[in-house]
Amino acid sequence: MKQSVFHRIKRDRVFLLLLLPALLHYLLFRYVPMFGIVVSFMDYNLFKGIWHSPWVGLKYYRMFFSNPDAWNIVRNTLLLGLYKFVIAFPAPIVLAILFYEMRWKKFRRFVQSVSYLPFFLSSVVLSSIMLMLLSPSTGWVGKAMQTLGLEPINFLQKPEWFRTIYIGSDIWQQAGYGTIIFLAALAAIDPQLYEAARMDGANRWKQTLHVTIPGIVPAIVIMFILSIGGILEVPFDKAFLLGNAGNRDTADIISTYVYRIGILGGGFSYATAINLSIAVVSLTFIYTANKVSRKVGETSLW
Incomplete structure (x- = not known):
């Protein structure tokens, strides 16, 4: 017999109460602020407010796309997002498979715990560590280069090094924690599949290739789709903290540009138009x- 909605709510009330804080968070901090996108279609004045600021239509959208600096900013963001997607996305998958294949359980738990730790560092702390490591005079990298008889390089002042530093630090921070989803997917693989592969003469490598990887393909596809949407949404904090006047040619991305235009310059309408354009893309x-x-395939978000 089909249960009524009220009966299902009453039955699952404990789980719904547990879900309530997350729903309130998304409602208050994700959906309610979306009303502010109307600012991008008006010449917003902080003192007049939304209701009395004049409408200007697509003025600020045209301004952004006709801005000569827009292409460089979008290019920097797109390249950084693509590099992160191509290089950083496979890192937790490879690491999860390596963890799964370890037979020494105590060592595996230790390495997993160590790999998780950088995720819990704030971007400020992580960026400070990178600044200290890469300092040409006092950093470990600079000292090592001097020991080898090489001239220290001021990496953070070189535009060509910014993306390498950003992606490398991102892998160090995110890869370990990102293995959790793939380890859960690996744990769901039927052990009989490995037994059948061994009976057919498959070695460890062939088992990984023909059993392990196909077993986590659905999880990989879901994470792949979610990661696609973040290509143009490179986080602001680390790019801002690692960026400076020396590497601005490659470090200046959409989020840092919006910060300068919207927060420092007071161009709220222009900044909102840029953000909304990127969100649509x-x-x-x-x-x-x-x-x-x-x-x-058969795997998708909806």
């Missing part, structure tokens, strides 16, 4: 990736 990326995944 990111949504298009996710929708396209999900549609392709649904046609090619």
Whole structure:
């Protein structure tokens, strides 16, 4: 017999109460602020407020796309997002498989715990560590180069080194914690599949290739789709902390540009228009990736 909605709510009331804080968080901090996107279509004045500021239509969208600096900013963001996607995305997958294949359980737990620790460091602390390590005069990297008879390089003042530093620090911080999802997927693989592969003469490498990797493909696809949407949404904090006047040619991305325009310059309408444009592009990326995944395979977000 089909249960009523009220009966299901009463039955699952404990779980719904546990879910309530997360729902309130997204409602108050994600959905309610979306009303502010109307600012991008008006010449917003802080003292007049939303209700009395004049409407200007697509003025600020046209301003951004006709801005000669816009292409460089979008290019920096896109390249950083693509490098992060291509290089950093496979890192937790490879690390999870390595953890799964370790037979010494105590050592595996120790290495897992150590790999999780950087995730809990704030971006400020992580950036400070990178600044100290890469200092040409007092950093460990500079000291090591001097020991080898090489001239120390001021990495953070070189535009060509910024993306390498950013992606490398991102892998160090995120890869260990990112293995949790893939380890859960690995734990769900039927052990009989490995037994059958061993009976067929498959070694460890072939078992990984033909059993382990296909077993976590659904999890990889889901994370792949979610990561696609973040290509143009490179976080502000680490780019801002590692960026400076010397490496601005590559370190200046959309989020740092919006910060300068919106917070420092007071151009709230212009900054909102830029952010909304990027959000629409990111949504298009996710929708396209999900549609392709649904046609090619059986795994998708919806």
